[in-house]
Amino acid sequence: MLRTTRLRAAGTVIAAAALVALTACAGTAEPAGSPEPATGSETGLPTLVDGQLTIATGQPAYSPWVENDDPESGEGFEAAVAYAVAEELGFPAEDVVWTRTTFDSVIAPGPKDFDFNIQQFSINPDRAEVVDFSSPYYVTSQAVVSLAGNDGAEATTIAELREVRIGVAAGTTTIGVVDELIDPTVDVAIFNSNEDTVQALIAGQIDVLVTDLPTAFYNAYGQLDDGVLVGQIDSAEGGDEFALLLEKDSPLTDAVTAAVDTLRENGTLDELAATWIADNGGAAVLQ
Numbered sequence: 001m002l003r004t005t006r007l008r009a010a011g012t013v014i015a016a017a018a019l020v021a022l023t024a025c026a027g028t029a030e031p032a033g034s035p036e037p038a039t040g041s042e043t044g045l046p047t048l049v050d051g052q053l054t055i056a057t058g059q060p061a062y063s064p065w066v067e068n069d070d071p072e073s074g075e076g077f078e079a080a081v082a083y084a085v086a087e088e089l090g091f092p093a094e095d096v097v098w099t100r101t102t103f104d105s106v107i108a109p110g111p112k113d114f115d116f117n118i119q120q121f122s123i124n125p126d127r128a129e130v131v132d133f134s135s136p137y138y139v140t141s142q143a144v145v146s147l148a149g150n151d152g153a154e155a156t157t158i159a160e161l162r163e164v165r166i167g168v169a170a171g172t173t174t175i176g177v178v179d180e181l182i183d184p185t186v187d188v189a190i191f192n193s194n195e196d197t198v199q200a201l202i203a204g205q206i207d208v209l210v211t212d213l214p215t216a217f218y219n220a221y222g223q224l225d226d227g228v229l230v231g232q233i234d235s236a237e238g239g240d241e242f243a244l245l246l247e248k249d250s251p252l253t254d255a256v257t258a259a260v261d262t263l264r265e266n267g268t269l270d271e272l273a274a275t276w277i278a279d280n281g282g283a284a285v286l287q
Helices: 002-009 012-024 077-089 174-182 194-203 213-223 253-265 268-276
Strands: 053-058 096-101 116-122 131-140 142-147 166-169 189-191 208-212 227-233 240-247
Touching: 053 077, 077 096, 077 116, 077 131, 077 253, 077 268, 116 131, 131 253, 131 268, 142 174, 142 194, 142 213, 166 174, 166 194, 174 208, 174 227, 189 194, 194 208, 194 213, 208 213, 213 227, 240 253, 253 268
Parallel strands: 053 096, 053 116, 166 189, 166 208
Antiparallel strands: 116 240, 131 240, 142 208, 142 227
16 A cells, blocks of 8 residues: 555646646537537448457556556556547447557567557657557656665666666667667666566566656556665656557558547646656656
8 A cells, every 4th residue: 555655646746737727628618519429330430340449458557557457447547548549539438449469569560450559659760660650648768666775776877877787678669778878788688578577676687677767656666665766867868759559551540640639739648647647756867
């Protein structure tokens, strides 16, 4: 309960600010005679299954992106974003079907068994040659997590991390950030998933792990005993733009991008981030 409280508390200030902004707009009424929203079968969008929107995420999916590995609940930032995009496209919740995928299989070329996938995919030029991306729904920096007493746990600069054992998840842009910005003298250990990286940290195989900042908050304060959020890597250099991933040349890419753009412009994405993602202000910037 203590770790959950610490994780949630970090988001209170930003959530309150978002609520004030939303309240200011709450009095706007629907124009008389507004049409009823389309149902999934009426959108005319060429989805994988007619009248149904198939959304994919990871197996398992972790907080704060999906709570309790249950995307159908709509709880967690990415689960909530997915349902908001579905609604914007004209698909009510009952017309949304979830499927699960591994990270590596999705960024490989080839046909996909979903309409879009939401799984912290960073927009990347190499990936964009074989898959489509929507516009970004979230921008984050990378951050470093350790255990109290480990080498690197008290680092205040990037230089202090160069000689420690670093772990990252396979298939992520984190690998490039670590290589370019930390430039470690010890080979970086690459694991199948963030969860495997956490277990390697617990087992003493690595001294620190590097992942996106929201996941780092969860790792440090929601998963680990004596976890330490060492700090974030300067977002001006190491920031990632997370986007929805679609099959290359998908006929849905423009519509999905337009939906994400609308949610950004009307403040929905900020509201959902304030609700589900810890405030980044608690993480020192490593120079």
